[in-house]
Amino acid sequence: MDNTPFSESRVEASDEELWTAFVQGDDSALDALVERYGDDLYWYLLLSTGKQDSAVQHLRHVWAALAAWRRPFEGFASFRAWLYAVATQTCVPAAHPEPFGLTDLIDDIKRGQQVSRRSKLFFALKDMARAVRQPFLLVVVAGLTLEEAAVACNFTVGRTLSSLQKAFHRLARTDAFSGARSGHEM
Amino acid sequence: MRCRDAERQIMLTLLGAADADALAELAQHLRGCARCVRRAAAYAAVRDEVRRMEPVAPPEEARDFVARAIQEALGAGPQARDGGRPPADPRPERSFAFKALVFLGAVAALVAAVIGMLLAFEGKGEPQPSMGDAVFWTGEVQVSTPGASMWRELGRNEFLPPGARMRTGPDSLLELRCPGVSWRLPGMSGIALEGPGEAELLLGRLHARAEGGAGGDVRLATSAGLVICPEGEFVAALSMKRLHVGCLSGRLSVEAEGGPVQVPAGHAAMLAEGKLVEPVRRARRGDVAHWLKMFDAGGDGGLSVRQLACVRVPAEAPILPPEVLIEDLAVSVRARGPIAVVSVRARLANTGAEEWRGSFCVGHALLPQATAQTGDGPIVVAPGEVLSHESVGVCLMRSRGGFFGLGLNPAVWSSESIGRLQLSVRASADGGIDEFICAGAHRTRRQRVVDWSWDARSFDPRQPVVLEFAFDEPGGVDALWLSGERGARALVAWRPDAPDEEWIRKGRNVFLAFDAAADFGPGGRAYAHEVLEVLLRALPPGCATALLAYDGRVKSDPDPLARHMPARVEAMLSALWSLQEGGERNARDFLALALEWASVPEGDGLLVFVTGRDGADEPVPAVPARTDGELRVATLQVGATEPAAAYRSLCSGSGGVALALSPAVAPELATLDFLGNLQWPALREVGVELTRGRCEGLVTGAARFANQPVLALMALEGRRGRVSGRWRAEAGGERLTRDFDLQMPADAEVAGPAADALIEALRRLCRPPDPGEG
Numbered sequence: 001m002d003n004t005p006f007s008e009s010r011v012e013a014s015d016e017e018l019w020t021a022f023v024q025g026d027d028s029a030l031d032a033l034v035e036r037y038g039d040d041l042y043w044y045l046l047l048s049t050g051k052q053d054s055a056v057q058h059l060r061h062v063w064a065a066l067a068a069w070r071r072p073f074e075g076f077a078s079f080r081a082w083l084y085a086v087a088t089q090t091c092v093p094a095a096h097p098e099p100f101g102l103t104d105l106i107d108d109i110k111r112g113q114q115v116s117r118r119s120k121l122f123f124a125l126k127d128m129a130r131a132v133r134q135p136f137l138l139v140v141v142a143g144l145t146l147e148e149a150a151v152a153c154n155f156t157v158g159r160t161l162s163s164l165q166k167a168f169h170r171l172a173r174t175d176a177f178s179g180a181r182s183g184h185e186m
Numbered sequence: 187m188r189c190r191d192a193e194r195q196i197m198l199t200l201l202g203a204a205d206a207d208a209l210a211e212l213a214q215h216l217r218g219c220a221r222c223v224r225r226a227a228a229y230a231a232v233r234d235e236v237r238r239m240e241p242v243a244p245p246e247e248a249r250d251f252v253a254r255a256i257q258e259a260l261g262a263g264p265q266a267r268d269g270g271r272p273p274a275d276p277r278p279e280r281s282f283a284f285k286a287l288v289f290l291g292a293v294a295a296l297v298a299a300v301i302g303m304l305l306a307f308e309g310k311g312e313p314q315p316s317m318g319d320a321v322f323w324t325g326e327v328q329v330s331t332p333g334a335s336m337w338r339e340l341g342r343n344e345f346l347p348p349g350a351r352m353r354t355g356p357d358s359l360l361e362l363r364c365p366g367v368s369w370r371l372p373g374m375s376g377i378a379l380e381g382p383g384e385a386e387l388l389l390g391r392l393h394a395r396a397e398g399g400a401g402g403d404v405r406l407a408t409s410a411g412l413v414i415c416p417e418g419e420f421v422a423a424l425s426m427k428r429l430h431v432g433c434l435s436g437r438l439s440v441e442a443e444g445g446p447v448q449v450p451a452g453h454a455a456m457l458a459e460g461k462l463v464e465p466v467r468r469a470r471r472g473d474v475a476h477w478l479k480m481f482d483a484g485g486d487g488g489l490s491v492r493q494l495a496c497v498r499v500p501a502e503a504p505i506l507p508p509e510v511l512i513e514d515l516a517v518s519v520r521a522r523g524p525i526a527v528v529s530v531r532a533r534l535a536n537t538g539a540e541e542w543r544g545s546f547c548v549g550h551a552l553l554p555q556a557t558a559q560t561g562d563g564p565i566v567v568a569p570g571e572v573l574s575h576e577s578v579g580v581c582l583m584r585s586r587g588g589f590f591g592l593g594l595n596p597a598v599w600s601s602e603s604i605g606r607l608q609l610s611v612r613a614s615a616d617g618g619i620d621e622f623i624c625a626g627a628h629r630t631r632r633q634r635v636v637d638w639s640w641d642a643r644s645f646d647p648r649q650p651v652v653l654e655f656a657f658d659e660p661g662g663v664d665a666l667w668l669s670g671e672r673g674a675r676a677l678v679a680w681r682p683d684a685p686d687e688e689w690i691r692k693g694r695n696v697f698l699a700f701d702a703a704a705d706f707g708p709g710g711r712a713y714a715h716e717v718l719e720v721l722l723r724a725l726p727p728g729c730a731t732a733l734l735a736y737d738g739r740v741k742s743d744p745d746p747l748a749r750h751m752p753a754r755v756e757a758m759l760s761a762l763w764s765l766q767e768g769g770e771r772n773a774r775d776f777l778a779l780a781l782e783w784a785s786v787p788e789g790d791g792l793l794v795f796v797t798g799r800d801g802a803d804e805p806v807p808a809v810p811a812r813t814d815g816e817l818r819v820a821t822l823q824v825g826a827t828e829p830a831a832a833y834r835s836l837c838s839g840s841g842g843v844a845l846a847l848s849p850a851v852a853p854e855l856a857t858l859d860f861l862g863n864l865q866w867p868a869l870r871e872v873g874v875e876l877t878r879g880r881c882e883g884l885v886t887g888a889a890r891f892a893n894q895p896v897l898a899l900m901a902l903e904g905r906r907g908r909v910s911g912r913w914r915a916e917a918g919g920e921r922l923t924r925d926f927d928l929q930m931p932a933d934a935e936v937a938g939p940a941a942d943a944l945i946e947a948l949r950r951l952c953r954p955p956d957p958g959e960g
Contacts, residue, residue, distance in 0.1 A: 027260065034252060042248065043241040051389075056248045060255040065273040067259035075276030085274035120326070121235060127337050139201055140236050146203050151276045161194065168197055171236070172228040 015079035023070055034063055037083060044084065044142050048092040048134065050126040058091035065090060077148055084142050085152035094134035094153035094163075124174040128167060135160045136167035187215040189222055196226045200233050246727040247751055317346045317379035318364030327360050328353050351378040351388065367404045368395045380407070391423040396436065411457035412441035418451065429457040509538025510567060517594055518610040520935050521655075523664025525679050526592060527936050527944070529578045536567040543567075546577055560943035578940045580677065580948060593652045609651060663913065663926040669934030670942035675901050676879070676930065677948065680913045682922045694729045695747055695791040698722075699780035700762060702737040703769035704798030707825030711767070713849040714796055714824040718762060720857040721794070722755045733758050734783055736776040738769020747787060773797055778807040784817055785810040791817045792842070792864070795833075799826035799846075806832045809840045818842040822860065825849065872915040874898055879909035882949060899948050902930070 013021075013029075015036070021029035041062065045055040065086055076082035088094060125133060131153075138149035150160040187195070195212045198204040204212070216223050320327070320340055328337040332349035340352065340360075353376040354360050362369040366383045375390025383396075386407040396404035398417030406413040406422060410429035413422060418436015422429060431440060432454040439446040443461045456463040514533040519526050536542055543566050560578050567573045581592075594609055635655045668675045698718065706714050725731060731754065732746040741761070748754055777795055784793040809819055820842040821833040829837075829844035837844040843864060847856045874881055882901040900909055910927035936944065 030256060034256070038249070038252070039241060039243055042244040046242055052245070056244060056251060059244065059248060060251045062273075063252050064255035064259040067256045068262060069273050073274075074272070076274070082274060085276070089274050121239065123326070123328070123337070125236075140233055146198075146201065150278070152274070154275060154278055156278050161197075164201075165194060165197055168229045168232055169193075171232045172225075 019073070019079050023072060030063075030067060033066075033079070033083075037080075040142070041083065041087060044137055045087060045091065047122075047125055047137055047141060048088075048130075050122070058087065061091060062087045076151060077145075080142075081144055081148035081152060084138055084144060084148075088134055088138065088152045089154065092130060092134060094130045094155065120174060121171075124171055128170060131155075132163045132166045132170070135163040136171075139164060187211050189215075189219060192216070192219065192222045193225060196222065196229055200226075200229055246749060317348055317350060317381065318362045318369075320344055320346070320352070321361050321363050326354070346379055348381055349378065351376065353377075353388070354390070366397050366399070366402065369393070387422055387424050387429075389424060391421065393419070393421045395419045398436070411460050414439050414441065414446070420449075428463065431455050431457070507538065507542065509536060509540070510542045511535045511537060513572070516608040516610070518608075519592065519594070520666070521592065521611065522666040522935070523662070523679050524582055524681060525664060525666045525677055526581045527578060527666065527668075528581050528594070529940070530576065532575045533572065534565070534567050534575060535572045536569055539569050541566060541568050546575065560940065560947055576940070578936075578944060580944060582679075591652055591654045611653065663924055663928065665909070665928045667930050667935045668941040668945055669930075669937040670945055671939070672942060672945075673902065674907055674930055674934060675882075675899070675941075675945050675948075676907070676909050676928060678898050678900050678909065678926075678928065680898070680924060680926075682913070682915055682924065695784075695787055695789060696725060696729050696731045696750070697780070697784040697791060697793045698731065698733050698758075699776070699784075699793060699795045700733070700735045700765075701773050701776050701795070701797040702735055702762075702765040702767075703771050703776075704773055705771070705800040705825070706798040707849070709849045710798060710825035713847070714798075714822075715762060717822065717824065717847060717856055718796060719759055721860070722758055724857055724861060725750050727751050731758070732784075733761060734780055735762065735765055736769070736772070736779075737765040737767070740776070740779060741765070742783070771800065773800065774806060781807055781810060781817075781819070785812060789815040791815065793817060793819045795819065795821045796824065797821065798824055806836050809836065816841070820844070820860065820864065822847055822856075872913075874900075874911055874913050876900070876909065876911035878911070879907065901945075 013032070015033065018029040018033050018036075022033070038059070042055055042059050045058045045062075046052065049055050049058065062083070066083070073079065073082040076085060125137070128136070134153050135149045135155065138144045138152055139146060144152065146160060146164075147157060149155075150157045153160060153163075155163070192212060192215045195204060195208050199209060199212060216226065327340040329340045329344060329346070330337045330351045331345075331347055337353070346352075346362075352360060352362070352371070354371050354374060360369075360371040360375075362371075362377070362379070364379065364383065364385075367385075369377060369385060370393040371377055372391055375392060376388035377392060378386040378388055380386055383402055384405045384407070392406075394404060394406065394415065396415045396417050396419070404415045406415070408422070408424050408429045410424060413420070413429075413431055415433075415436065415438035418438060419434040420436075420438050421432045421434065424430075429440075431438070431449060433449045433451050435451050437448065437450060439448050440455050440457055440462070441460070442457060447455065447462060447466060449455045449466050453466050453468055455466045511534070512532060513535050514531070516531045518529050520529075521527075530546060532546065534542075543564055545564050565573065565575055592611065594611075635653050662681065664679045664681070666677045666679075668677060698721075700714070700718060702711075702714075722731070727750050729750050730747040731750045732748075733743040735741045743758075743761070745754075745757075777797075780793060780795055784791055809817055817840065819837050819840045821829065821837055821844045823829055823833065823844070823846045825848070826846040827848070829846045833844040836842075843860065845856075845860055872884070874884060879900050879902045882899050884898045902909055908927070908929050911925075913922075913924040913926070915922045934941070
């Protein structure tokens with residue numbers, strides 16, 4: 001893989017231009033896309049799986065799947081939508097039931113007043129059913145449009161809307177937003 | 187517009203997907219519907235909070251994983267790729283007919299399952315037994331029972347059927363007592379109770395104590411292998427599909443490929459996919475001490491109270507035999523700022539036939555560590571004798587941001603019986619703690635106590651009670667007054683509001699220099715290895731590390747400044763354990779070599795020089811000047827009672843820290859102290875200019891104490907007095923000063939012979955004052 005710094009034009013190139021370049025044989029274009037989306041995609045997968053090692057495995061799987069495909073993506077409005085669709089459908093399919101899993105250790109979780117709130121939010125997201133969580137993460141965290149999220153989840157737009165509504169409703173009722181203190185009183 | 191439609195519209199608006207007409211209609215609705223206004227605010231908070239969550243960056247090794255996976259995929263060739271299906275399918279979900287078919291199938295399966303369960307219940311005729319009790323927990327602990335899909339908070343008297351799963355959140359602790367075994371889980375761990383004495387470690391770590399006897403073997407299943415323990419204590423950690431098992435006492439075996447493998451007490455084993463990764467080897471303490479999650483120095487570097495509560499009593503703690511009863515035990519604390527005076531009153535009765543000789547140590551190796559102590563001589567209780575014992579000590583509390591932690595460890599006093607324990611913590615209106623009384627768990631009141639590790643429902647004498655409390659004034663000067671027979675003294679502490687700085691982070695180079703030929707004192711050599719191991723495991727993967735060792739011959743790292751990662755930790759530990767003993771001591775030359783070695787690369791670096799208690803008599807070399815980065819030096823003197831002046835000078839001059847480590851302190855705590863201290867920017871030239879009073883000594887905390895920036899002892903003449911002056915320090919190039927004028931209160935906080943003894947102890951502690959001070 002080319003490890004040289006990316007040129008200015010590469011940095012400015014759109015996702016689609018980079019993918020086209022990769023399809024035409026420029027391997028370094030894929031590196032640029034990995035560089036561009038690596039952290040965001042990992043965060044999405046971490047919130048989806050709640051496990052650090054799973055997120056890394058999925059991250060690896062997604063990019064390997066893209067590298068192996070090396071053709072134009074069809075049926076998706078943008079590379080970004082396609083990328084998250086691959087991540088969702090191959091790694092955390094929204095239409096599948098949730099397997100048992102635990103939130104893994106997050107090494108750099110910050111402590112202090114924010115920790116409790118953040119961990120509660122993390123648990124709350126993790127505890128939602130996939131069908132509810134994935135559209136929410138795709139729209140709110142990954143920044144996809146409603147339609148793109150629906151395609152990524154293999155849902156209809158109506159079902160995606162309904163999932164989003166449930167997610168907002170449930171999260172608004174969790175401790176993370178009601179401000180209740182956890183733990184045991186003296 | 188109805189509320190139901192408005193809810194959907196609110197959501198679309200927040201996501202930027204609403205059209206103008208709908209927005210106008212929504213606005214109209216919100217003008218007349220308070221409920222929807224609240225809902226809009228709540229949904230906006232949800233959206234903002236989720237988007238505000240600070241993203242976690244992938245671990246460093248993820249980049250390599252991805253790069254390798256891409257290379258493999260690209261190398262697979264077009265034939266392998268062409269036949270594949272697209273990685274994502276844009277088509278929406280399945281048809282209604284398919285779903286209906288699945289639904290009918292599910293209904294049939296459900297009916298069959300219900301019939302099966304009914305038949306099973308008819309056969310047994312009795313309810314499922316509980317698999318155990320959750321006897322102690324702190325923080326966020328959740329439970330999920332079979333048949334329930336949701337996790338919920340663990341409740342009191344929770345019924346735990348077979349298959350019940352529990353998980354702990356950050357900074358949590360859970361203890362489960364089950365027939366024949368007790369399980370303890372630190373934060374971010376999970377367990378499923380499968381049956382009597384049987385559990386599955388789902389994630390994280392646990393500590394187990396198998397009682398043995400008629401209860402049968404304790405069986406712990408994991409995704410990496412099975413652990414069977416007939417009797418004893420062990421710890422298990424599951425990470426990255428590897429199981430790390432350490433046997434503390436008793437015996438255990440692991441089911442590996444080819445049959446069971448015995449792991450004797452004091453040994454450790456590692457399994458992956460049911461196979462032994464390496465032969466069973468003698469355990470280092472790092473293998474079995476899983477209780478502290480080491481935070482990277484990018485955090486605040488301190489332990490939270492709940493983590494502190496996970497600290498077990500060290501094995502060498504004075505445990506009373508059953509014949510020696512504690513008839514009465516009272517622990518009280520007077521606190522002011524980061525300083526506290528801890529008094530202990532105990533009445534012991536020896537009903538046995540043998541004389542008992544032991545000692546009580548205020549705070550022992552846990553928090554707070556006593557800096558000066560009286561009554562620490564041996565206590566001798568003759569058979570049939572009733573003895574009253576009093577001791578008092580000055581402790582420094584750990585700071586964590588703006589908070590201070592105070593730990594009281596009743597476990598030091600006895601094994602099971604703690605007598606009539608009374609804990610009492612008080613401070614006047616100026617202090618951090620207003621009142622905390624624990625007398626049989628009846629009367630408590632808290633005002634400035636912001637966190638605690640104690641649970642009134644299930645007090646465990648083996649765990650320390652840790653309080654955390656706050657102060658109003660950052661950077662303030664605190665004084666604790668001692669009034670003795672020979673005059674009054676003020677113990678004054680200053681906590682400069684100095685900026686925090688991350689010392690170990692991505693891009694930094696950490697050089698480890700291990701002087702293996704040094705004199706570490708009794709048990710110190712193994713302890714030095716443990717400290718190094720904990721330190722290596724605590725360093726973040728973003729930094730680069732290099733190892734230089736000396737055991738009579740200098741041995742350097744074949745792969746210097748490689749990225750820090752688990753494989754590298756193992757390689758470095760192997761190199762450390764291969765060092766010889768008994769080499770010729772040559773600490774000074776080795777330090778000079780290490781300084782030269784660490785000065786070569788560009789960028790900021792930290793040299794950690796691990797040595798023993800000797801070798802600091804001669805002048806130490808200076809840190810080489812550099813223009814392309816800063817090299818900070820930290821020395822860890824294992825076995826020394828206090829850091830040598832030469833090392834202290836070297837370290838403070840470079841902005842590092844010099845610590846003396848005692849093998850009595852858990853290596854995890856020692857390492858945490860070290861990392862925590864590194865967070866403070868160099869408090870150079872700390873001093874005090876007094877306008878009233880006389881300074882008897884000045885101790886800079888970063889050189890000696892956990893997270894305490896500065897402590898000074900000042901003496902006043904006369905029984906009543908006043909001390910005033912100005913603190914001064916330089917931190918990270920910034921000049922810090924603080925004026926103070928402290929008046930001794932009418933009733934001295936600590937008076938009488940205990941105060942005199944304390945004053946003497948503190949005088950011994952303090953180094954002679956610099957000529958310019960006071």
